[in-house]
Each structure stands twice: as C-alpha cells, then as structure tokens.
Amino acid sequence: MNNMEAxxxxxxxxxxxxxxxxxxxxxxxxxxRYGADISFPQMLYGKILRSPYAHARIKSIDFSRALALxxxxxxxxxxxxxxxxxxxxxxxxxxxxNIKFSSNNVLAGEKVLYKGHAVAGVAASNAYIAEKALDxxxxxxxILPPILDVMQAIKVNAGIIHEGMFPYPESGxxxxxxxxxxxxxxxxxxxxxxxGDDSKYSNIAGYYIQEIGxxxxxxxxxxxxxxxxxxxxxxxxxxxxxxxxxxxWNRDGKVTxxxxxxxxxxxxxxTAEVVGIPASDIKVIxxxxxxxxxxxxxxxxEPVVAMLSKKTGRPVKITMTRQEVFEGTGPTLGSYMKVKIxxxxxxxxxxxxxxxxxxxGAFPGSPVNMGAQCIxxxxxxxxxxxxxxxxxxxxxxxxxxxxxxxxxxxxxxxxVIDELSCKLNIDPLLFRLKNSAKEGTRRISGPVFPRIGFxxxxxxxxxxxxxxxxxxGPNRGRGVAAGFWFNGSGPSSVIVNxxxxxxxxxxxxxxxxxxxxxxxxxxxxxxLGIPIADVHPSIxxxxxxxxxxxxGGSSVAFKTGWAAYQAAQDLKAQMIERASDxxxxxxxxxxxxxxxxxxxxxxxLQMDFKELAGMLNATGGPIVGRAAINPGGAGAAxxxxxxxxxxxxxxxxxxxxxYTVVQDVxxxxxxxxxxxxMQGGAxxxxxxxxxEEYIFDKEGVIKNPTFLDYRMPTSLDLPMIDTHIxxxxxxxxxxxxxxxxxxxxxxxMAAIANAINSAVGIRMNTLPMSPPVLLEALWANNxxxxxxxx
Amino acid sequence: MSEKVHIETNINGSQVEFLxxxxxxxxxxxxxVLDMTGTKEGCNDGNCGACTVIVDDRIIxxxxxxxxxxxxxxxxxxEGVAYTDRLHPxxxxxxxNAALQCGICTPGFIVAAKSLLDREPDADEGRIRQWLAGxxxxxxxxxxxxxxxxxxxxxxxxx
Numbered sequence: 001m002n003n004m005e006a007x008x009x010x011x012x013x014x015x016x017x018x019x020x021x022x023x024x025x026x027x028x029x030x031x032x033r034y035g036a037d038i039s040f041p042q043m044l045y046g047k048i049l050r051s052p053y054a055h056a057r058i059k060s061i062d063f064s065r066a067l068a069l070x071x072x073x074x075x076x077x078x079x080x081x082x083x084x085x086x087x088x089x090x091x092x093x094x095x096x097x098n099i100k101f102s103s104n105n106v107l108a109g110e111k112v113l114y115k116g117h118a119v120a121g122v123a124a125s126n127a128y129i130a131e132k133a134l135d136x137x138x139x140x141x142x143i144l145p146p147i148l149d150v151m152q153a154i155k156v157n158a159g160i161i162h163e164g165m166f167p168y169p170e171s172g173x174x175x176x177x178x179x180x181x182x183x184x185x186x187x188x189x190x191x192x193x194x195x196g197d198d199s200k201y202s203n204i205a206g207y208y209i210q211e212i213g214x215x216x217x218x219x220x221x222x223x224x225x226x227x228x229x230x231x232x233x234x235x236x237x238x239x240x241x242x243x244x245x246x247x248x249w250n251r252d253g254k255v256t257x258x259x260x261x262x263x264x265x266x267x268x269x270x271t272a273e274v275v276g277i278p279a280s281d282i283k284v285i286x287x288x289x290x291x292x293x294x295x296x297x298x299x300x301x302e303p304v305v306a307m308l309s310k311k312t313g314r315p316v317k318i319t320m321t322r323q324e325v326f327e328g329t330g331p332t333l334g335s336y337m338k339v340k341i342x343x344x345x346x347x348x349x350x351x352x353x354x355x356x357x358x359x360x361g362a363f364p365g366s367p368v369n370m371g372a373q374c375i376x377x378x379x380x381x382x383x384x385x386x387x388x389x390x391x392x393x394x395x396x397x398x399x400x401x402x403x404x405x406x407x408x409x410x411x412x413x414x415x416v417i418d419e420l421s422c423k424l425n426i427d428p429l430l431f432r433l434k435n436s437a438k439e440g441t442r443r444i445s446g447p448v449f450p451r452i453g454f455x456x457x458x459x460x461x462x463x464x465x466x467x468x469x470x471x472x473g474p475n476r477g478r479g480v481a482a483g484f485w486f487n488g489s490g491p492s493s494v495i496v497n498x499x500x501x502x503x504x505x506x507x508x509x510x511x512x513x514x515x516x517x518x519x520x521x522x523x524x525x526x527x528l529g530i531p532i533a534d535v536h537p538s539i540x541x542x543x544x545x546x547x548x549x550x551x552g553g554s555s556v557a558f559k560t561g562w563a564a565y566q567a568a569q570d571l572k573a574q575m576i577e578r579a580s581d582x583x584x585x586x587x588x589x590x591x592x593x594x595x596x597x598x599x600x601x602x603x604x605l606q607m608d609f610k611e612l613a614g615m616l617n618a619t620g621g622p623i624v625g626r627a628a629i630n631p632g633g634a635g636a637a638x639x640x641x642x643x644x645x646x647x648x649x650x651x652x653x654x655x656x657x658x659y660t661v662v663q664d665v666x667x668x669x670x671x672x673x674x675x676x677x678m679q680g681g682a683x684x685x686x687x688x689x690x691x692e693e694y695i696f697d698k699e700g701v702i703k704n705p706t707f708l709d710y711r712m713p714t715s716l717d718l719p720m721i722d723t724h725i726x727x728x729x730x731x732x733x734x735x736x737x738x739x740x741x742x743x744x745x746x747x748x749m750a751a752i753a754n755a756i757n758s759a760v761g762i763r764m765n766t767l768p769m770s771p772p773v774l775l776e777a778l779w780a781n782n783x784x785x786x787x788x789x790x
Numbered sequence: 791m792s793e794k795v796h797i798e799t800n801i802n803g804s805q806v807e808f809l810x811x812x813x814x815x816x817x818x819x820x821x822x823v824l825d826m827t828g829t830k831e832g833c834n835d836g837n838c839g840a841c842t843v844i845v846d847d848r849i850i851x852x853x854x855x856x857x858x859x860x861x862x863x864x865x866x867x868x869e870g871v872a873y874t875d876r877l878h879p880x881x882x883x884x885x886x887n888a889a890l891q892c893g894i895c896t897p898g899f900i901v902a903a904k905s906l907l908d909r910e911p912d913a914d915e916g917r918i919r920q921w922l923a924g925x926x927x928x929x930x931x932x933x934x935x936x937x938x939x940x941x942x943x944x945x946x947x948x949x
Contacts (some may be wrong), residue, residue, distance in 0.1 A: 020885045027893035028881040030828015034894055037827035128813075238928050240832040240840055241894040289828070290894025291928050322833040514891035514929055672888035676930055680891065683931030705836035707926060715932040716923035748841035 013594070014525045015735050018672045019532045019687025021518040027288075034288045035244035035260030036319045042592060044073055044123040045248070046308055046318035047130035048301075049137050050328060051112035051119055054700025058108060058119070058139060060754050065136040066122060071129035074311035075137070076121045076304060078107040082276035101363040103274045105397050106303050112141070113161060113362030115294070115701045116327025121304040143749035146394040146700035150336040153203040153391050160201050161362065161392040169199055190451045190673030205364035206390030208372055210445045218351025218383025222342025225631050226419045230337040230412040232767040234694040235380075236326055236357070237401050238684070238712050241290020243329060244319035251309035255282045257306060260289040262296045263550030264632050267448050268542045274303035275310075282306075289511050289551075293684070294400030295330055297550050311340055315648040326705035330399020331694060332367045333358040335593045337412040339375070347426045349435045351383040351472035352376045352444075353478040356392060356409055361397035366390045366403030370486075373445040374746070375409035377484035378638060379417075379435045384444035400552060402681060403485045403742035407688065407749060411767060414481040417421060426715050428480050428754070429462045429640070453664030453728030460481070460726050461640040466660040471644040476657065476718055478757025482640050485744025487739030488553020489634040493546030494533075494563040496524055496625040500617065502610025504528065504571070506537040509548025514680075514741070515673035516556040520564045522669050523735070527568035529595035530609050532612040546628045554739030558730075559668055563627045565734045571625025579612055633732020636742035639663040645755040652775030654690060654756065664739045666730040666738025677740045679721040687713045693768050760762055799860040802870025803825075810857040817841045819857040820867060828868040828897050832926070839925030842898040843867045849905045851924075867898035871904055879945035880904055880938070889897035889938035899925050905937045907946055915940065 063075040068291040081103050103109070105117040108117050120137055124130035147153045147161060195254040219225060245259040255277070261267045272279035289296060301318045308316040320328065326359065335356040344348045354375050358366035368388035376384055420430035436454045443449065461467055487611045497506045506524055510516060521535040528535075548560065572592050579597045580587040588599045592596075597612055599605035616622055644657040651731035668674040691711040693701045704710045729736025753764045762777050794809040801824070820826045820830050820843070829852055833839035836854040840940070843852045844866040871878045880900050883889070890896040899922060906913055906921045913921065918939045919932070927935060 018888070021888070023893075024885040024890070025877070025881075027890055027896050028877065028884050028895045028900060029872055032893060033827065034830070036831065037821075039822075133812075155894075215863055225867070239894075240838055241830070241892070241924060242832070242929055288894075289892060290832075291892045319831075322835065322838075515888065581815070643894075670888075672934070673891070676888055676891055676934060679931035679933045680929045682932075684928070707833050708835070712926055712928065713931075714923040714926065715919040715936060718932055720936070721931050721933045 004422040006304050014522050014532055014790065015667065016671065017668050018670060021515050022521060022537055023512060023517050032288045034241055034290045038246055038258050038287060039317065040315040043315040043317055044125060044308070045127040045130050046121055046123045046305060046316050047127065047134055048118045048304065048318065048324065049120040049122070049134045050324065051108065051115060051117040053112060053141055053143050054115045055144040056112050056141035058110060058112060060140045061120060062138040063120060065138065066133040069133050069136055071125040072122060072133045073121045073125070074308050075237040076107070076307045076311065077160055078104065078109050078121065080307050081107065081274055081303065084276070099273045102270060102299070104171060105363055106274055106299060113561065114394050114515065116324065116396065117362065118328060119620055121308055121318070123308040125314055136623065146201060147335065148393055148395070148696055148700050150359060150391050153393050155473060158203065161203050161394065164201060166203070166205050178491070190292065203392040204389055205360055205392050206368070208388040210372060211385045212381065212444045212733060213383030214385050215353055215385045219342045221344070221350040223345045224420060224423050225340065225342040226416050226423065227338070227340035228412065228416050228763070228765055230765045232335045234331040234334045234395060235688050235692045236331045236710065237293035237295035239291025239293060242320040242322060242325045243296070243300055244304045244317070246315060247302065247305040247309045248315045249306055251313065253277065253281055255306050257282060257284045257302050258287055259284065260287040260296065261303055261352060262289065262292040262513065262552050264511065264542055265509065265547050266297060266550050267292060267299055268350060271302045271306060275306050283541055283543045285540050286511050289513050292513055292551070293402045294404060294552060297552055298330065298399055300329055314522055316470045322707065323705040326710060327702055328396060330361070330397055332401035332404065333398045333408065333618065335359065335408045336466065339412045339416045341420055342415050345424065347424050347431050349379060349381060349432050352381045352665050353384065354386045354409070354413065355741045355771060356388045358388065358405065359393045359395060359398065360390050361393060361395045363397040364390055364392065365701060366398050367400065367674060371405030371409035374406035374484050375413040375415050378432065378437055378441055378482045379446055380437050380441045386444055392695055402684065402745040406483065406485055406746045407685065410481065410483050410746045411749040411753065414747065415753050415763065417539065418479070418754040418757070425696065429458055429467070432482055446726040448774060449636065451728065451731060453726055454634050456728050457640050457662055457664045457726050458637045461642060461662045464642065464660060464662060464724055466642050466658060466722060473646070475649055475759055476644065476646045477755045477757065478642065479751045479753065479755030480640060480642050480760055481747035481750035481754060482638065485554065485637045485743035485746060487558065487634045487637050488555040489559045489631050490549030490553070490555055491630040492548045492559040492563040493628040494567040494626070495545060495769070496567045498571060498613045498616060498623050500614050501607070502530065502613045503534040503536055504530065506535055507540040507545050508537060508564065509540055509545040510556045510560040511539055511551045513551055514663065515670060516551070516560065519557045519669040519673060520560050523564040524568040525563055527572060528609060529592065531639045553635065554632065554741040556736045558733055558739050559631055561628050561669065561737055562631050562733055566627035566629060568627040571623060574623045574625065575612055578616065578619060578623065579607060582615070589789060633730070635666050635730030635732055635738035637664065637738055637740070639747055641747040641751040643755050645752060645753045645759055647759045649760065649778055652768070652771035652778060654774060656686060656714065656719055660721060660724065661744055662675045662724040662726060663740070663744060664726040664728050665738035666733065667727055667738045668725050669735065669737060671725060674740050675723040675727060678723045678744045681741065681744025682721050682748055683713050683718060685745045686718070686752065688767060689749040689752040689769055691768055691770055795858050797858060797861050799862065801864060812856065812858055814857045815853050816843070816857045816860055819851040820852060826867055826869055830894055830897055832894065839902060840895050840898045842901045842925060844901060844905050848932040849902050855894040866901065868901055871900055878904065879949070880907070880942040883942035883945065887932040887934050887938035887941055889930065894927060895927045899927065899935055903942070906919045907943055910945065911947060913943065
C-alpha cells in the first residue's frame with residue numbers, strides 16, 4: 001500500500017472498528033418491520049391477476065363478475081392509468097416511452113409479454129376473497145408465439161414483441177448470420193433487411209460498440225488466440241422478502257405508500273409517473289427491506305395499491321407470493337456471448353474482442369452496456385472491440401442484479417483468459433498481473449483509470465495461504481478469476497441534530513440493506529469524536545429528508561457516508577462557533593478533538609461535546625448539521641476469487657472445498673459488514689454457477705417458481721468463505737471508501753469454471769454448471785466414472 | 791366463508807386464545823390475527839425457513855401447519871426467545887458476529903438454532919450447517935451465521 005495514503009487514515013478512531021449495528025436489536029428480536037409487517041384499520045387486501053401466456057394480445061377484460069363477488073371493493077387495469085405517451089404524435093419522446101414501458105410492466109397494456117405479467121389488481125376485504133375474484137375476471141387473449149431466446153428473437157419473421165418501435169439498428173443482426181460471423185465480422189450492414197414491413201422492425205432494442213486500437217492488427221500480432229462461445233440462463237436475485245406495498249390515497253389527493261425498496265424516492269417518482277400525479281403528492285415511508293440485490297429498484301405493486309386505494313377510499317395492501325416474485329419481478333439476463341483474446345508467447349494480450357447479446361426481457365434495458373464496459377476492464381488492452389445487443393424476449397423484464405451485466409460477461413472473459421494462460425503455461429494470476437490495468441490505463445470504453453487496486457489485489461491473491469496451499473487429490477482442481485465493477489455514487493442527503501444529552505440523531509435517505517446505518521453513523525462519530533453508539537441513525541421518509549438516490553451501485557458507504565461526514569463537519573463548525581460565542585473568543589481559536597472542545601491557547605476553556613450540546617437551546621438555539629451532495633469520484637472495485645473444487649465424476653456434483661475472496665474495497669469502514677458483502681456476493685455467484693436457473697417450457701412458462709426447484713445455496717452446500725480485504729484508498733472519499741457490495745458476484749462463475757477445467761480438463765461454456773450439465777460434459781469428454789488427476 | 795374455530799394454545803409461555811378459519815396456517819394467524827410479525831413469510835411453501843417456530847420442542851415451518859393444529863400445543867416464536875432482562879446468547883452472538891445483513895431470515899435462523907442448541911449443546915460446524923439447511927439466507931453466505939451459532943454455543947455452555 002502507498003505509505004502516504006496509509007498514514008492519512010492511521011489515526012482514525014472509529015472507522016475500521018466493528019461496533020454492533022444500531023438496528024441489530026430490532027432485527028434479532030423480530031421487532032423490525034418489513035414491507036409486509038404493516039396493517040391499518042379498514043385495510044383491504046389486494047391480489048394481482050397474471051397472464052397465463054408468455055405472449056398474447058389482450059382483446060378484452062371483463063371484471064363485472066369479480067366486482068359482483070361479495071367483499072370485492074375494486075378492480076384496476078391499465079385503463080385506469082393515464083397514457084401520456086399517446087399525446088406524443090412523433091412517438092420518439094423517450095421519457096414518455098419509458099413511462100409507457102414502466103406503466104405497461106406494472107399492468108399490461110395492449111399485450112401481455114411474459115408468463116406472470118400483471119393484468120389486473122383486485123382489492124377485497126381479505127386475501128382469500130381477492131384471490132377468488134381473480135378467477136372471475138374474464139380476459140380474452142389472442143395467443144401469440146412466444147420469443148424465448150436471443151437466437152429466436154433476431155430471426156427474420158420471428159414476430160415482433162414491441163410492434164412498430166425498434167427499427168433494425170444499422171448494425172443489426174439476423175440469426176443466420178449471428179453464429180458464423182459474430183467475432184470475425186460481427187457488424188453487418190442491415191440495409192438489405194429493411195424490405196417490407198415484416199423485417200422493418202426488430203427485437204433488438206439497443207446496440208453498443210466500443211473500440212480501441214486496431215483489432216485486426218492486434219490479432220495478427222498474437223501467438224495464441226482463444227475464441228469461445230457462451231450461453232447463460234436467467235437467474236433471480238432471490239431476496240427472501242417478497243415485494244409488499246400498502247397505500248392510502250387520501251381524499252385531498254395526497255398519497256402515502258409504505259413499502260420496502262432500495263430507494264423510496266425512486267418508488268415515489270416512478271409511482272407518480274405511472275399514476276399521473278406530481279411526485280410531491282406522494283409520500284413513501286420506507287419499511288425495512290428484506291434483501292434487494294438490485295431487484296427492488298422498480299415499482300411493481302405501488303401504483304396498483306395506490307389506484308385501488310383511490311377507488312375504494314381505504315388502505316390497500318398487496319404482498320406477492322414467492323411464485324409471483326419469480327414470475328413477475330425482474331430476474332437478471334440470459335445471454336449469448338462470444339469472446340476472443342490473443343496474446344504473445346510471453347503472455348502479453350495483443351487484442352480482445354467480445355460480443356454480448358443480453359436478454360432484456362419484455363421491455364428494453366438489459367445492462368449489456370455495463371457488461372460491455374466491464375468484461376475487459378481489469379486489463380490493459382491495446383486493441384479491443386466490444387459489442388453489446390439489448391434483445392427483447394417474452395420473459396420478465398430484467399431488473400438490476402448486483403453488478404448488473406458484469407457477471408455473465410466475466411464468466412466468458414475470465415474463462416478465455418484462463419485458457420490462454422494455460423495454453424501459454426503461465427500462472428493465471430501472473431498472466432493477469434502482466435496485463436493488469438493500472439492508474440493511467442485507457443479502457444476500451446474510453447475512460448482512463450485513476451488510482452485502482454488491481455495490482456495490489458492480484459499480488460495479495462498470489463501470496464494468500466489459500467493460493468500457496470496444495471489442493472491435490474483425484475477430481476480436484478483450483479480456479480481463479482478476477483472481476484471489475486465501477487461502483488457508484490449519486491445524490492444523497494443527511495441531517496444530523498445535536499441532542500441535549502450529547503447524542504446525535506442522524507437522518508439519511510438510504511435504505512439499509514446490509515449494515516449501512518452503522519457505517520454511515522461511523523462517519524459522524526469519527527468527525528465529532530463521540531461514541532458510535534451515541535449517533536442514532538434512522539431512514540427518513542420522502543418528506544423528511546432530501547432526495548437520496550437508490551441503495552445500489554455499491555454506493556451507500558461512499559455517497560451517504562460522505563454526506564454524513566459533511567453534515568457532521570457542518571454540525572462541528574456550528575458548534576465551534578457556538579463555543580466561541582460562549583467563551584467570547586474567535587471561532588478559529590476553538591478546536592474539537594476526541595469529543596472535546598478546547599481553546600488553542602487558553603487551557604481553562606474546555607467543554608465536552610455533551611456539555612455544549614446541553615447548552616445549545618439556551619445559548620442561541622438548536623444546531624442542525626446538513627449536507628446534500630452528489631459526489632463524483634467513486635473508485636472502481638476489483639476482486640480476485642480463488643476456489644478449490646472436487647467433481648464427482650459419477651454424478652456431476654461439484655463440491656466447493658475452499659473459497660477465498662480478495663478485494664480492494666478502498667477503506668473498510670466496518671470490516672464485518674464488508675466481509676459479509678464479499679461472502680454473500682461470492683455465494684450468490686456460487687449459486688449462479690452451480691444450480692440457479694429459470695427453467696422455461698417451450699410456451700415460456702417457468703417450471704420452477706419455488707425455492708424447492710429454483711435451488712439457491714444452503715448452509716450445507718458451502719464451506720466458510722475466507723476474505724482478504726485490500727485497502728487501496730480511494731482518493732475521492734474522505735476516508736478512502738470505494739464500495740464493496742457488487743463486485744464479489746462477478747468472478748465466481750468463471751473461477752468455478754476454471755476450477756472444473758483444472759479438476760477434470762473440461763471447459764464449461766454454459767450456466768448453470770449443474771450436475772446434469774456437468775455430467776453430460778464429462779460423458780462427452782471421457783465417459784463417466786473416470787478419475788481425473790492423481 | 792367457513793366457520794371460525796376457537797383455539798387455545800400456549801405461545802411464548804402465555805395462554806393465548808384466538809378464532810381462525812380452518813384453512814389458515816399458523817403463520818397467517820401469528821402475523822395477521824395475533825399481530826406477531828416477527829415470524830416472517832418468505833415463500834409460504836416450506837422452503838425458506840423464514841417462518842420457523844418451535845412447536846412442542848420441534849421446529850416447523852409455520853406456513854405448513856394449520857393454525858387449528860396448534861390446539862393445546864406449546865409454541866415458541868422469535869418474540870419469545872429473549873430473556874426478560876437481556877437477549878438470548880444466540881441473539882447477542884448474531885449481533886456481535888454481524889450474522890445478519892437485511893435481517894429478514896434472522897428470526898427463523900435464531901429460532902432454528904435455538905432448537906438445535908437446546909437439544910445438542912455440543913453441535914459442531916457440520917451439524918449446525920446440516921440443521922440450518924432448511925433456512926435460506928441470501929445475504930451472508932452463511933459464514934457469519936454459522937460462526938455466531940458456534941459462539942453462542944460456547945456462551946450457553948458457560949451459563
């Protein structure tokens with residue numbers, strides 16, 4: 001580590017310690033209230049009618065029989081939502097189009113676009129009656145052929161999911177050309193396909209390209225070139241708390257919504273757009289959130305309960321079932337990818353190329369642009385080209401999922417890197433070290449890296465006891481992989497109030513998903529020199545705190561931590577001012593150190609923070625510190641994972657023997673929760689690698705919408721997950737924070753695939769690498785039952 | 791609507807009476823009738839363990855038990871785990887080991903782990919992992935949960 005950077009933070013009193021989180025007691029005793037834990041007198045219960053088909057035109061909806069059922073109070077459909085996009089005759093106002101997509105995902109418009117797509121909402125005096133009413137809603141569908149994967153979606157005459165909306169991009173593709181030409185000549189002139197109405201529009205909603213250097217020359221300079229093709233399936237974030245929302249639409253037009261989300265301001269603004277009222281008429285009160293991982297950043301239920309409450313004048317609550325969560329909320333993308341990398345004999349990458357075709361689901365917006373920016377980001381690539389396609393299919397609209405877009409891309413990129421290093425007989429970590437991006441490296445996507453910690457992270461991995469240990473044994477192998485994620489920032493607001501007893505109440509706008517209350521409070525304690533337990537954090541509703549962007553992008557410790565730091569500095573400056581007034585000295589002569597105010601020369605002038613706090617009301621009034629910021633300078637995250645596996649050649653079952661996460665976090669404010677993010681991200685990745693997948697039948701119906709059949713890792717499937725925190729401080733944050741939550745899900749799939757190759761000599765190119773898939777690969781390779789290795 | 795049934799049971803040491811429909815699960819009654827929302831619903835089909843409670847010394851997913859079956863039983867929920875004057879060692883250990891992130895699965899894990907340590911005060915890591923395999927946590931990767939249960943085990947031995 002850079003010594004200057006280290007010295008800057010070595011005197012911190014609280015940052016880097018491991019206090020008990022403030023909200024912990026409520027959460028271990030069952031007192032904490034999550035989305036579904038709220039109810040009101042006279043409250044109605046709602047249910048959502050969902051499409052049985054993956055693709056169909058809605059010819060009519062008749063809910064008169066449902067309304068006639070005793071206990072049913074109201075039904076809403078998309079016809080209850082305003083349609084501002086209809087006023088835009090040009091059809092190109094992207095904001096209005098996005099409102100249409102958002103509205104039509106909440107309740108289907110002209111068509112249902114995936115199995116489980118919401119069609120109508122019912123409010124009744126209890127959930128049983130609401131459910132019964134769903135059977136009494138008569139929807140007439142014209143069933144259309146479902147489009148279920150990338151290859152099908154780009155066929156000419158495949159059928160168009162959004163009719164008349166997405167002309168073929170200039171560099172669009174059709175399926176017959178996709179396979180053969182992807183890498184060598186992936187950008188095709190589509191002008192010859194613009195003939196006739198059928199082929200005028202496409203299911204390609206977006207196209208991205210990034211280039212650097214001369215890709216052809218780069219591959220000519222290579223001694224070894226590896227090119228591979230990949231397919232990955234849809235997986236779900238798998239948060240344990242189903243979505244739940246409760247609303248009261250008052251007669252004055254003001255709406256209050258209680259829900260658990262990753263950002264109540266986002267829920268407010270999206271709901272306002274869908275129901276067509278000003279955001280300032282909506283107050284969203286955040287409940288505790290039972291996991292999100294990106295999946296609780298969009299509205300599903302909120303506009304529906306709001307409209308049902310408007311119609312009934314009573315509070316309305318809807319809580320999803322687990323099946324609804326799987327079928328009706330955002331999974332992450334399935335993908336088709338191709339990657340080609342060339343290197344010289346001595347292990348220097350000369351060229352890297354990738355094509356990523358990501359499923360967007362039923363509405364545009366897969367994170368393919370982010371995957372495209374991440375895939376080669378850890379490396380210094382002289383000649384590179386990355387293309388991304390955002391492709392519509394009849395599956396639930398994808399939502400963000402932890403480092404959106406990066407994990408699938410890294411699965412492809414990092415397995416090709418591994419194969420190259422094997423072919424060149426260079427240690428895979430040394431190969432990465434040789435090609436490491438560092439400060440000043442220009443990425444294929446354009447930006448030049450500021451200080452990043454890839455070198456330090458790879459070095460720490462190379463000397464980690466895990467990497468130096470022996471993993472030997474039959475059918476055993478070791479894999480490594482690296483991952484990159486941007487880390488994010490965004491607007492954030494914090495208020496700190498000095499209480500008369502010397503404590504400080506802290507109000508922030510970032511929902512706390514994994515211990516951020518305490519991490520944010522630690523910034524305040526550090527600035528003021530008061531105990532962490534004396535800072536009392538809470539999450540304000542949308543009327544109680546300034547705008548704060550989502551808890552996402554690994555941004556909370558960075559942006560809200562910084563806002564808290566700045567609010568505490570504001571409080572400190574005002575209290576120093578007050579002390580100087582009381583002492584009748586210049587403010588510049590008063591300091592606050594270790595929780596004590598003192599005068600720079602007169603040692604008789606001393607006051608505890610608590611003493612001054614108790615005098616505020618009588619000496620001029622209370623003091624409130626505030627900060628409302630949108631800081632730049634988020635520092636990139638780099639992670640290297642090391643995994644040892646054992647493959648059972650008779651069953652294809654893979655056992656994780658040992659797993660280590662090495663990650664540059666910038667600065668670990670609360671190392672326990674930093675480790676927890678690293679472990680949790682790795683384990684979600686392990687689930688993605690080994691078991692998790694949506695299984696669709698040919699009609700597009702999800703066959704495994706339960707936790708029994710959508711199999712997430714259990715405690716029995718795993719060893720302890722070792723962590724090694726690297727701290728290459730981010731110069732852009734007061735305490736050096738980069739962000740931690742997302743990047744640990746990026747490397748696991750590739751690391752495990754590389755370990756499988758190490759164990760049994762097979763290069764896997766699909767996810768999940770579940771026992772049946774692995775067994776098929778073993779059979780295809782060498783027949784079952786063969787013992788690999790020593 | 792079906793006729794409601796009168797049930798008498800013991801929850802967390804107190805005699806409790808309630809009316810429920812025969813189709814209602816114990817989970818529904820705990821949450822919606824008795825307002826005991828500490829027991830969480832994650833899946834309602836017995837696969838996530840968020841609704842774990844102890845019924846007559848056995849752990850069950852309360853979503854899989856009909857409330858009418860609780861007649862005359864002795865039920866422990868998360869609300870009954872802490873002592874009057876302090877937290878249960880498991881609760882304390884979960885706090886000290888940062889064994890929760892979002893916390894939605896935590897009540898189920900603590901109830902399930904309590905049941906294990908009450909029966910098997912010497913449970914080792916492997917046994918703990920096996921016992922807790924019916925409880926899903928999506929945030930932690932289980933590492934710190936298992937460590938917390940191991941830590942609580944030591945505390946409980948010394949009590």
